[in-house]
Structures are given as structure tokens and as C-alpha cells.
Amino acid sequence: MVVVQRIVTRWSKQSRGAAEATRRGALPTALPVPPAPEGAGPLLLHDVLLDEEAGYAPAETVAAHPLPARVAGLALDLREDGVLRVRSTPGFASYPIRRREESLFRLAPGHRGRYLANFRFTGCQCSARWWYEQWTVNVSHGVSPAVFPADGAAFDARADARVSLYGGPSRS
Template sequence: MIVIQRVRVRWSAAGRGAPQADARRGLNRPVTLPAPLPAGDVVVHDVLADEAAGYTRRGEVLTGGVSIARSLNLWLTVDGSAVTVERLPGRAAFPRTGVSTRLFTLTHGQVGRYRANFRFRFTDCACDPSWYYEDWAVHVSNGHVAHDRFPRGEPDHDVDNRVHLYGGPGRRSNR
């Protein structure tokens, strides 16, 4: 079993100020997994805290094969007991990624964390300058995991691809 938890925080261009940043601070932290987890090769717990909903966290649980990770812009490759996790190109306007990026390979029992943030257009039309932003924390476990493992434990692999969405120098990436 592969368990993936993506915690996203979403806000509008109007929510860029310091008071709004304080309201969403810490909301991208992992949460306890629902119990019991459904059976499946891959279980996804997708959590969203949206400014439009007052930053109330709402989650859904999905199950399926390794292809279900594509809904999170991830690609999973299973090789024996190891799982390689890649980030697929997405529809983010910034940062633009045109190729897939290998994040980490997990042996059985290991957990990886991928952190990133993005700026998206509300529409695909370049004539509409409206933006929204997302901050992601994605945890992936190769094997069954305790319900509190993501919020309480440290990952075995940590990739931080967060950038300055409003301009300025980028952040350092840990690999």
C-alpha cells in the first residue's frame, strides 16, 4: 500500500497581504489520516484549506492503482519493493515546469515529503490576469502508515521546491 496525503492552502490575489498570510499560517501542515483507511494499492488523502471557505480544511479519500497519483501531478513507479515519486508538469503559471522531476525513491516503510507552491490563472486565457495561489505539503508513504505518522514523524526524504510567488530570490531546495 502507498499512502499519499496532499495538504493544500489556496488564496486569491486579494489575500496576499500580511493579515491574510497570518490567517493561513501553518495550514499546510499534515493532518491525521482518517481511520480506517480504505483498502487499495494507493490511498490518497487530499486536504484543501481554501480562502473562499474561510480556510476550513476539507478532505477527501480516494483509492486506486498507481495512476491515481496523476490527479496530484505525481507519477509513481514501483520497482520491487521500492517506489519512485516524480512531479509531473502541471498547469501552474509560475513556476513553469516543462518536464517531470524525480523527487525521491522510497524503500518499504519510508516516508517522503514534497513541498511546493504555485501561482495559477483562474482561466487559461492570457487576457484574464486573475490569479490564485496554492501552497502544498505532500507526504508519501511506501507501506501502511500509522494515522499520525505524517504530522508527528520526520520524513526520510524531504524536497522543498517552494519559491517566492510574488518576486524576489528563490528558496533553497533540500534534497
């Protein structure tokens, strides 16, 4: 089974300062994966939202999907040799704009990968409301039970697509 856990941390424009950044930095980057629903397909999506407006209390959903799939900003498919191919999907609703699908990593059975990304969203042209999101997407291919370590170094593959959202230099 493939398990995708996307943890989205969302905050407002007013909370960009160092104190709030420190608070967000202490939020989890991996959580226990709930049991799969009865008769779940080959892909389980555990989607978690940590929203500033809710005091960063986790709001979780679990859903089963067939493969290939487009979920949580990813395109996932199994190749004939059993390797899971993970790509980011295009997105036009935020900065940075992702104009094309990009390969992130490939996972052999028994491996885990982590994808990091961040975004700045605006409500619409008539709204001054901005918000920011940081995504930590953990992917497990055939690791049972799907346990994701908080330490990013413990993953077999990593892709970091984070950029500077506040106008400074890009992250390296």
C-alpha cells in the same frame, strides 16, 4: 500500502500581506488519514483543500488507486526491489511551469517523504483573477497506520520546490 496526503492551501491575490501569511502559516501540514475504502487498492489518496474562500475549512476526499499512478501532481511506481519512486509531473497551467517530470525521492518500505511546492494561477487571458496555492504532499510507503508528523524534519526524505511567487528572490 502507499498513502499520499496532499494538503493544498489556496488564497487570493488580495491576501498576500504579512497578516494573511501568518494565518496561512498556522494551518496544518499533516492531518489524520481517514480509513481506506472497502477493497482499496495499493494506493490511497487523501486530498485536502484549505481554501481562503471557505475560511480555510478542510474539504477532504479519499480515493483508492492502482500502482503505478499519476495523482496529486505526482507519478508513483514500485520498483522490483520494493522501493517507491516518487516524481513530480509536468504542469503548464501555473507559474512556475514544470516542463518535465522530475525525480523527488525514493522510499523504502516503512519510510515517509514530504514534497513542498507552490504555484501562481491565472484564470485565463481575459481574467484578472489570480490565486496562489501551496502544496504539502506527504507520502507513506508501508507505514501502518499512515501517520504524518507536522514536523518536516521527522520525514525520511524531503523535496522542496517552492519559489518566490511575488517577484522577489527564490527560496533557498
